[in-house]
Amino acid sequence: MSRRRSAAEAFEKVPTQVFANSAEAAKELAAEVRKLIETKNKAGKPAVLGMATGSTPVPFYRELIRLHKEEGMSFKNVITFNLDEYYGLNADHPESYARFMADQLFDHIDIPKKNIHIPKGTVPSDQVFAHCREYEEAIDTAGGVDLQILGIGRTGHIGFNEPGSSKESLTRRITLDRITRQDAASDFRGEENVPHFAITMGVGTILRAKKLVLMAWGENKAGIVAKAVEGPVTEAISASFLQDHPDARFFIDAGASRELTRFKLPWLVGPVNWTPRETQRAVCWQSAQMSRPVLKLVDEDYNEHGLSDLLSEQGPAYQLNIRIFNRLQHTITGWPGGKPDADDTYRPERARPFPKRCLVFSPEPQDGVIAIGGTIDRLREQGHDVQVVSLTSGSLRVADSEADKFASTLLELGATAADSAQWKEQTEYARELVRLIEEKGEFGEDPPVLRRLKALILRGELRDAAAAVGLGTDKVVFLDLPFYEKGRYRRFRSSEEDVATVAALLREWKPHQIYLTGDAADPSSVPSICFKVIETALKQCEGEEWIGSCTNWLYRGKEKAFEPHEIDMAVPLSPNQMERKLRALTRYQSLSSLELQTPDLNRAAAAQYDSLGLAEYEAMECFQRWRRV
Ligand code: GLP
Numbered sequence: 001m002s003r004r005r006s007a008a009e010a011f012e013k014v015p016t017q018v019f020a021n022s023a024e025a026a027k028e029l030a031a032e033v034r035k036l037i038e039t040k041n042k043a044g045k046p047a048v049l050g051m052a053t054g055s056t057p058v059p060f061y062r063e064l065i066r067l068h069k070e071e072g073m074s075f076k077n078v079i080t081f082n083l084d085e086y087y088g089l090n091a092d093h094p095e096s097y098a099r100f101m102a103d104q105l106f107d108h109i110d111i112p113k114k115n116i117h118i119p120k121g122t123v124p125s126d127q128v129f130a131h132c133r134e135y136e137e138a139i140d141t142a143g144g145v146d147l148q149i150l151g152i153g154r155t156g157h158i159g160f161n162e163p164g165s166s167k168e169s170l171t172r173r174i175t176l177d178r179i180t181r182q183d184a185a186s187d188f189r190g191e192e193n194v195p196h197f198a199i200t201m202g203v204g205t206i207l208r209a210k211k212l213v214l215m216a217w218g219e220n221k222a223g224i225v226a227k228a229v230e231g232p233v234t235e236a237i238s239a240s241f242l243q244d245h246p247d248a249r250f251f252i253d254a255g256a257s258r259e260l261t262r263f264k265l266p267w268l269v270g271p272v273n274w275t276p277r278e279t280q281r282a283v284c285w286q287s288a289q290m291s292r293p294v295l296k297l298v299d300e301d302y303n304e305h306g307l308s309d310l311l312s313e314q315g316p317a318y319q320l321n322i323r324i325f326n327r328l329q330h331t332i333t334g335w336p337g338g339k340p341d342a343d344d345t346y347r348p349e350r351a352r353p354f355p356k357r358c359l360v361f362s363p364e365p366q367d368g369v370i371a372i373g374g375t376i377d378r379l380r381e382q383g384h385d386v387q388v389v390s391l392t393s394g395s396l397r398v399a400d401s402e403a404d405k406f407a408s409t410l411l412e413l414g415a416t417a418a419d420s421a422q423w424k425e426q427t428e429y430a431r432e433l434v435r436l437i438e439e440k441g442e443f444g445e446d447p448p449v450l451r452r453l454k455a456l457i458l459r460g461e462l463r464d465a466a467a468a469v470g471l472g473t474d475k476v477v478f479l480d481l482p483f484y485e486k487g488r489y490r491r492f493r494s495s496e497e498d499v500a501t502v503a504a505l506l507r508e509w510k511p512h513q514i515y516l517t518g519d520a521a522d523p524s525s526v527p528s529i530c531f532k533v534i535e536t537a538l539k540q541c542e543g544e545e546w547i548g549s550c551t552n553w554l555y556r557g558k559e560k561a562f563e564p565h566e567i568d569m570a571v572p573l574s575p576n577q578m579e580r581k582l583r584a585l586t587r588y589q590s591l592s593s594l595e596l597q598t599p600d601l602n603r604a605a606a607a608q609y610d611s612l613g614l615a616e617y618e619a620m621e622c623f624q625r626w627r628r629v
Contacts, residue, residue: 011261011269014249025252030063046142048080049149050081050147051080051082053101055151064105074110075109081118085120088197091120095443100491146210148212160180173198175196207244218525219256219520223259271309274313278565297321298317302315302317331569334378349569350551359506360389363517365394365459365461367557369388371555373585376470377469388462388471393485395458402589414430433449461589469581479502481530483497512551515555519554519626527557555623570605
């Protein structure tokens with residue numbers, strides 16, 4: 001008898017399990033791997049695992065290490081094959097996948113070195129073909145991969161099978177897609193340093209595995225996950241080929257599940273608990289669907305789009321529309337700090353106290369001003385005491401060429417000064433910096449002094465940007481949290497030290513308002529780690545007098561805007577304010593233009609309100625209320 005398919009499965013063409021967070025998923029997968037190893041070993045066979053890199057599998061690898069260290073799980077009889085490797089990188093390069101695997105897993109477990117297979121990034125060009133063929137043969141000789149672990153790139157790639165990779169493709173050298181190289185830019189301190197090529201298992205190689213589990217975390221993976229799970233099987237998204245495999249599954253967290261039909265349009269899948277948020281989601285969706293403002297929707301519109309249920313509970317359309325329209329209307333305010341002496345019953349922020357102490361947490365120096373520079377501008381103008389807190393130094397983001405520009409200018413300044421003898425020491429210092437940049441070469445690690453220079457460059461840029469929205473230098477704080485200074489992108493790990501630093505700041509400031517981001521981001525990303533650090537710090541302050549009356553506002557960075565039903569406060573920007581914000585963004589000279597895309601999102605948010613039938617503004621910065629649990 002065939003199993004009855006749930007309504008969600010009508011859309012999802014590959015089994016997809018949604019976990020509360022990545023740690024839960026990692027735990028379940030690691031337990032499965034443990035069972036697999038035990039079963040295979042009992043049968044006298046090694047377990048063959050296909051390994052992936054990137055930030056996604058890191059929680060899974062941490063759990064495997066824990067199982068090994070605390071519960072005696074052994075990898076002596078395990079053979080591994082990694083998906084891919086950058087072409088042109090030595091195995092000991094800090095960004096090579098060989099090094100990544102050693103750091104994140106292999107150096108901490110008892111797997112014999114000879115059992116580890118990773119494509120070599122340094123095989124000479126004329127031997128690449130043979131190397132790839134041998135890799136395929138080694139997989140077959142080992143008996144094939146029992147369980148292949150996968151992540152997913154923003155282009156929908158698995159391994160490095162960029163769009164256009166065929167279902168039959170085998171291990172080979174490929175050219176990396178522009179988006180993939182942009183995504184790796186922060187790992188390599190600038191896109192120009194990211195290798196152009198990689199050696200990757202093919203889609204065909206991957207699909208030969210007996211079982212596959214693809215993991216994805218955070219809302220910036222949500223769009224591509226939905227396409228891979230619900231869309232057509234296509235070479236344009238190599239992860240979609242998993243739909244054709246008899247034993248492939250997706251393990252995702254809440255953030256990455258957001259675009260799946262069962263969460264995005266739940267009424268198409270089953271009965272819905274019509275909370276105010278869900279109701280608003282449905283009405284806004286209906287309006288977008290019909291390209292008609294909320295107040296012009298009629299009963300038939302709802303009935304014909306699977307929303308008759310909502311209508312019978314909360315209709316007729318006319319009443320429902322008005323309720324939602326009013327709610328949307330009440331989210332709009334030019335007074336993000338609250339309007340003093342005004343009735344605040346329907347305003348997002350309370351009127352008193354006035355003025356307020358507002359803390360804007362910026363995970364890296366650029367994030368806060370880029371995302372909510374207009375709101376900062378308004379708060380300050382309206383008399384509030386605004387402090388921008390840059391949590392990390394952001395130094396890993398600054399390209400060598402930028403550091404070189406500063407060091408060379410300093411060098412030239414000293415050397416060409418009329419009284420150059422007086423500047424001898426400074427000139428030597430600058431010369432040393434220029435030498436260090438040259439010596440470490442394209443892919444080398446930054447020595448501490450160089451990292452410091454890069455941090456100072458971003459500090460200066462944030463101060464300039466803050467000044468462009470009216471904040472003085474004394475209104476910008478730099479915490480340089482230790483987790484960032486000690487780590488690398490995709491592998492950061494926070495500690496008690498980070499939390500203590502933030503908690504001390506909170507206690508000193510006793511804010512009335514906090515602006516923060518990262519709640520739904522990839523758990524390994526800087527915004528997400530910063531969010532958790534702040535959350536823990538706030539927990540430590542629980543019970544203190546100031547905290548009960550502190551409101552928390554979530555904002556979004558360049559990746560993903562809030563949808564209309566998620567917004568609790570929308571702050572309109574006038575054309576002049578938008579211009580000031582744009583001017584502020586030009587101060588971030590060391591960052592790529594990709595970092596600076598929020599003005600487009602701000603304009604799109606305003607356009608969205610307009611099309612829902614509300615007032616038409618130039619741009620908007622949007623926020624969601626965050627209630628600590
Ligand atoms: C790279 C890797 C993929 C990985 C992807 C996503 O492209 N070759 O195997 O899935 O990055 O990386 P992350 O997990 O860091 O998001």
